[in-house]
Amino acid sequence: MALWRIRATVDDRPGYLSVLTASLALKSVNLLAVQVHTTEAGAVDDFLVDAPETMTENDLLAAVIKGRGRDAFVARAEAQGLVDQPTRALALAGRLVHDPEALGETLVALLDATDVRWRPRPPADQPGVHGGRMTLIDPAGGSYEVLRALPAFTPAEYARAQALVELSAAVVRHQRENVALMLADGAEVTLRPAGPDDLGALRELHDACSPATLRHRYLGGGVPGEARLRRLLQPAGGVTLLAVAPTGRVVAMATLTAEGDLGEISVLVEDAWQRRGLGTALLRRLRAHADRGGFAALVAYTGAENVALLRALRRLGPASTERDGGVVSVTLAAAGQPERAPATSG
Structure with missing residues (x-):
């Protein structure tokens, strides 16, 4: 048989x-x-x-x-x-809970698909099944295109696949919101996205930083006004991550701001927490967020004397550097993109 x-x-x-x-x-x-x-x-x-x-x-x-x-x-x-399909779907859902980044492989296994492609933009057509092509909405932004030669997809398969996509996004969101990080010296901090209620904590972080640290972050130095701090909490098209010490105090922040397909990244670490790997960890998470968001490249601006930040940026991957007086711009190509020259302002 x-x-x-x-x-x-x-x-x-x-x-x-x-x-x-x-x-x-x-x-x-x-x-x-x-x-x-x-x-x-x-x-x-x-x-x-x-x-x-x-x-x-x-x-x-x-x-x-x-x-x-x-x-x-x-x-x-x-x-x-x-194995019946409901049991198979539940087993794959369990896998996503432990490894949400395996969504592509999971969709292939669930649907016997030949290819799964993530798109940074919403789909051009309506989500659903279109013969041997399935379009799924990514709650985190963008969409997935699933391909299979034969047989054509069915609405039931679409419903199962969309449920797995939403489960993966929920797990990723939960992990991103509360990530415990142990530094090289054994200290622990929690990394999480900033929100509107963090204005006071952000102001305290800036007040705790030395003039030199603020000058490295803002080039001109000084503490930003309340309006700018509010914009930093939830930058349009980007994200701000906070590092929270066990005492509950915010000791570092890193921001990704969108300028078209270019993302600008920056980091501010309280003096007592510098040179402990915290800034590098925050930048790596910004890089991962930018890769998921489909940015073509990332750029950071800092003073030429900020050797620690320049070294941390180079750890993120191949970079091109330009200097204009005392200001250095570092451009990093996004994942899968060729290096590009940094944007210049007129």
């Missing part, structure tokens, strides 16, 4: 499924599992069957057609197909 997967559409009327199964039974085909997907074209029946070794794909197609099935798809199956 041999395992086969059969998918066919039948009229969604009483008795039509039994006609198809009877036609298969007459050929000594044993049904091991069945799913019914409701579509506008009719009921799409998905079978896992055990057929005699002598049966060919054409034999099975003929039995399906005789059983009033249409748009038939027949292919050899593996033993793993014996």
Whole structure:
């Protein structure tokens, strides 16, 4: 006996499924599992069957057609197909809870897809199924395109896949909101996104920094006014991350600000927490956020004497550097992008 997967559409009327199964039974085909997907074209029946070794794909197609099935798809199956789809989806969901970055591989496994592509922009067409192409909305921004030659996707498969995408986004969001970080010297901090309620904590961070540290961050020095601090809490198109000490006090911040497809990054670390790897850790997380957001490149501006920040930026990957007087601009290509020259202002 041999395992086969059969998918066919039948009229969604009483008795039509039994006609198809009877036609298969007459050929000594044993049904091991069945799913019914409701579509506008009719009921799409998905079978896992055990057929005699002598049966060919054409034999099975003929039995399906005789059983009033249409748009038939027949292919050899593996033993793993014996697991029913709800159980399979739950197992894959459990995997995403532990490893949300494995979403692409999970969608391939769930849908037997040939390719999964993430797009930084919303889909050009409506989310859903379009034959062998499926478009999924990423709650974190952008969309996923899933491809499969045959058979065509069904609404039920779309619903399962969209649920996994939303689960992955929720896990990533939860992890991003509260990340415990241990520094090289054993100190622990929590990294999380900033919010509107952090204005007072941000002001205290700036008050605790020395004039030299503020000058490195803002070039001109001084503490920004309340309006600018509020903008830094939730920069348009970007994110601000805070490092919170066990005492609950904010001891560092890092900001990604969007300027078209270019992202500007900056970091401010309280003097007592400098040279402990905290700034580098924050910059790495900004880099990961920028990669997910589809930025073409990242740029940072600092004083030429800020050797610590320049060294940390170089750790993020290949970079190009330009100097204009005492100001240095460092440009980093985003993941998968070639290096580019930094933007200049007129």
